[in-house]
Amino acid sequence: MKKKIFLLDAYALIYRSHYAFINRPITNSKGQITSAVFGFVKTLQELIKAEKPTHLAVAFDPAGLTFRSDIYPPYKAQRPATPEDIKWAVPVIKSILKAYNIPVVQVSGFEADDVIGTLAKRFADNDAEVFMYTPDKDYIQLVSDNIYLYKPKKSGNEAEVLGVTEVCEQFGLSSPIKFIDILALWGDVSDNIPGAKGIGEKTATKLIAEFGSAEEVIANAGTLKGKIQDIVTSHADSILLSKTLATIDLNVPIALELDSLVLQPANNQELIMLFEELEFRSMLKDLSQTPVPKLVPAGVPTQGDLFDTGLFASTSSYKTIADFSKKYQLVDNENNLMLFLDKLKYVNAFCFDTETTSLDVFNCSLVGIAFSWEVNHGYFVYLPKESVVRERWMKELSLFLTSPKILKIGQNLKFDIMVLAQNGISVAGPLFDTMIAHYLLDPESRHGMDLLSERYLNYKPIGITDLIGSKGVSQLNMSQVSPERVSEYACEDADVTWQLYEIFKREIEDKQLTKLFYDIELPLVSVLAEMEMAGVRVDISSLEAYGIVLNGQLIDLDNDIKRLAGLPDLNISSPKQLGYVLFDILKLGDGSDSVKKTKSKQYSTSEEVLQKMIGQHEIVGKILDFRSLKKLLSSYIESIPQLINSKTGLIHSNFNQAVTSTGRLSSNNPNLQNIPVRGERGREIRKAFIPINTESVLLSADYSQIELRIMAHLSGDQGLIDAFIAGEDIHTATAAKIFGMPLSEVTRDMRSKAKTANFGIIYGISSFGLSQRLNIGRAEAKALIDGYFNSYPGVKSYMENVVAKARETGFVDTIFGRRRYLPGIGSNNQMMRGLAERNAINAPIQGSAADIIKIAMIAIQKEIKGSDLVSKMIMQVHDELVFNVLESELDVVRPMVTSCMQDAVALSVPLIVESGIGNTWLDAH
Incomplete structure (x- = not known):
């Protein structure tokens, strides 16, 4: 046996x-x-x-x-x-x-x-x-x-x-061991394994089933569609780290x-003594087979009673969360409203949460607002449908929501602020956003309220699908759910957020993030809300006309690739078919790392692999161009017209404050940051962005070489500092130093190489990486980097010191204290350690640039509102701000924007802003 x-x-x-x-x-x-x-x-x-x-x-x-x-x-x-x-x-x-x-x-x-x-x-x-x-x-x-x-x-x-x-x-899965790879992508909230933010269990499972491993998912990121490609690419180091953490x-x-380990008979005498001490009467009875009187107070359930009712069997795991002792009240009549308002007027801080019929702030209906200012307590004001009464209730609530003295707490407050703005209430006063707080505390993790509740409160809130159902025609909206059920859900959200606030406010102080949080991130919430509500006008006819051109180019590329492959039925979007063409038919690759296969024995045709083969065959460049063109069509040409709001006639891109680990803003619907900066295609898309009306123009203001200026400031390198103070072209100045010649003798090729080195150094580029980027030998690339460090020794010292500090503390920080944690900095895995070291060099620079433009945005918005200007800030893309400016206000707005951006922070080198105006974004940029 x-x-x-x-x-x-x-x-x-x-x-x-x-x-x-x-x-x-x-x-x-x-x-x-x-x-x-x-x-x-x-x-x-x-x-x-x-x-x-x-x-x-x-x-x-x-x-x-x-x-x-x-x-x-x-x-x-x-x-x-x-x-x-x-x-x-x-x-x-x-x-x-x-x-x-x-x-x-x-x-x-x-x-x-x-x-x-x-x-x-x-x-x-x-x-x-x-x-x-x-x-x-x-x-x-x-x-x-x-x-x-x-x-x-x-x-x-x-x-x-x-x-x-x-x-x-x-x-x-092909094998249970592949579950490690699922966890690498999915992460684990309970263990704080980061995974790839934005990938859940289903997507992770699908990706591993297709590619075989987390490493192969990363290697094939270029073949993935939509935002999954961006998520995998930007979280590659996090995925590899998570796999290490998840591996038993x-x-x-x-x-x-x-x-x-052989099971032995128990020492019953010892057990009897222990069970008597613990008063485990039912267990003593089983041991002695004699009745034991129950000595617990009347009304208190015994152990045996509890098990007889099956309560223990109902618990599925140690992660099962206990219910709160809830005291939630539905406010749905005049009497309850008056009682609620009488309590509210005595508090100096409260959490609030709006409940709406959809997530479209311009077209949704406000069902009610939940409030909490005490643990396990909540109130849900269910707004009447009758317009006169509803207006009066909203007026009563606005006295508190617009008070400059009351602290307003919420989770993703930008949404609530925008919803209330559409209902005539301009939220004012100090703010505390738990989503943003957690983003600063743990930038690599996810920041949804349900996840935070499970992590910090050991409590699993009611899921939205439990209330309104899953997606599809049968899904309800909040106005179709009974007031009592909505009240429980909404009050719980407010209550949980209040409790998270009490935890996070202490942690923000403990980690010395108060200035960054209260002076930069929280004021930015309202700025982004106003920017999103302002919206952007797009010339649809221009996009459609360009779409016809691009589709024609796509057809030509499709035909060319099939001709070069000799397969008229080739599906270019199929990695399997493409791999067969490239490696089995055309025999491309050098026989080593260019010919990678996934665990399922399928050739890798990722962008990284194809880039290494450029020059080996004409087909490679055309495939890369085909993919780029297809993504451009789907992401912008075809999708932007679908994003125009039916009520405003504008697009309202969502600017995300808590996504990137560096502090940079991101955007979606559409993703403005990913519009190609260079080349005709990116220019044509920018041409479609136009002013709101004929009385306005677009103003673009862009920081010039801000990351290099920050490097000069952080490193203290006198050569870099002197070049910027003198107003020299930094790439020409760098080339002159590296190649040892006067500025006047620097050639265009020398300047180009120096420019690549300048920006590459910020990202911790290696001689191999530089050789790939410049298409030169490794020896020449190494000589360039050595020449750079000889010219700017302070930069080399900075890089060495910042990596050493990261190894000691586990993180690096920006000028303003924003932290980037680097778990792989001490890893034995060379690839993971290298990624962490490059992030250690770059994160303080990129993060400081992000902080600076946020400070500028806050200052500009304050000036616009304080001067009662009609002009509006409408977009933020990398180091650029775009404004819709009334022509009559241009002489005021342009110098004001420039001044606010250049004076955002005092560095050891000047910040320079370049600006332009035009009737399209392209003309202004």
Whole structure:
């Protein structure tokens, strides 16, 4: 008969038991909460009875940090402190396990899953089956022949046992070990594994099923569609880091033989003493087979009573979250409104959250507003539909929402501000946005309220789909849901956000982010709201005409590629077919790293691979051009007309403040940052952006070489500083230094090489990277870089110092204190370490540039409003601001914009702004 080995994940089961009774905790006469101990022991007893294991051990996480925290300091750092009840329970449980003669396994520096993984792989064979008893999904990667994931039973169901077949069918994987790659992309909120922000479980599963591994997804990023391509490309280092963090270590040093796990008879006398101390009457009864009187106070449920009602079985995992003790009130009549307003007038800070019929701020209806200013309390003002009464209620609420003295708290406040603006209320006063706060605290993570609630409050809020249903024709909107249900949902959102505010305001202070948060990021929320509401006019006829031209070019490219391939039926968008053409038919590549294959034996045709083959065959350049053109058509020419708001006739791009890890703003619908800067195609798209009316023009104001100026300031290199102060062309000046000649003798080619070096150094470029970019030999590229550092020794010192500081602290920061955490800086993986070092050099520069333009935007918006100008700021793209300016105001606005941008911060070199005006964005740029 096969050995049946059970390995238990202690803390997963202890937490599960703790939260099973969170609303009705089990206590003894001493006042001790014994829920976690009782639940764990009951689970153990039921397991032994039902499964009859031959061998059994329990693995505990050690005290202190593990090796994953060394790799990535934020790993699990977001988790709240262990509840005192669990701290008390752990040594008690270990004593009980000792009485059961069950081994406790705990290894310093390694988590329980590493211990269980090591033992499972060591002991599983044809004569022994290993069952890993845990609700934790991370263990899926360990499932293999004779190793199973044994998940605790849920209400009304038997325990779930997952083998290789079940895992592969459930996740569409070729092997359970591929679940590591899913986690690399998906991340893990509970463990603070970042993953790729924007990729969920379904997308991650689909990508791994297609490409085979996280590395191959990254390698093939160029073949991905839409925003997934951008997400994978921008999160490559995070994905690789997440894979390392998610991989269970199978080489934990444990001197443990299988014979020591044989299940032995329990020491009943020890158990009786422990159970008497704990007052576990039902368990004592089972041990002694004699009735034991119940000594708990009347009305308090006993352990046996709780289990008889099936409450324990209803808890699926230690991540199950307990319900709040909610005190939420629906305000839907005059009397309740007056009572609510009487309470509101005594508070100096409140959280609010709008509920609307859609996310389109210009066309949605406002259903109501939720408020909270006390933990577990909330009020939902359900607005009347009758216009006169509704207007009066809104007027009453506006007294508080527009008060300059009351702190307004929210999650993604920009949306609420814009919704209320459409309803005649201009939110004023100090703000606190929990989404933005968390973005500063942990820029690599996701910042949605539900995720933050689970992470920081151990609470899972009501999901929106639970309220209105999934997407599709059957989905409701908020006005179609009963007021009572909307009230519970909305009050909970406000309540959760209030509680997050109380946590984040302390962390912002602790991490010295107050100036960045309160002086830059929070004021920017209102600026972005006004910029988005201003909107941009687009000449659709211009786009459509250019679309005809581009479609003609696309057809020509399609025909050319098929002709060169010799395959008239070739699907150019198919990586499989394209790989066959390039590598099997045309025999391209150099036989080494240019010919990459995915795990599914499919050739890689990513942009990176194709770029290396430019020059080998005419077809390569045409394929790259085909892809670029197709993306341009889908992202802009075809999509922009669909984005015009039916109410305003304008496009209102969404400017995202909490997406990029560097602090830069991003945008979507459409993505303005990705419009090509150079070349005819980008210019033609810019030509379609026009002023709001015939009385206006567009003004474009752009920082000149701001990142190089910041490098000069941060590095303190006197050569760079002198060149900027003297007003020299920095690329010509650099070329003169590198090549050792007067400025007047610098050729265009020399200047071009120096320019590439200037900007490449900011991104930590290597000699190999520079040689690729300039199409020169590595020796020449190395000589260029050496010449650069000899010319600007302060830059070299800065780069060395900033990388050293990052290794010491785990992060780098900008001039204004914005942090970029670099978990891979100490990695043994050369690629991961190299990425982190390049980010260490670039992040302070790029982040400081982002902060500077934000400061300028705040100052400009203040001047525009203070001067009662009609002109508006309408776009921010990289280092450029675009304005719709009334021609009669141009003489005021242009110098004011220039002044605010140049005076945003005092550096050791001047900030220079170049501006232009025109009847299109192209003309102004």
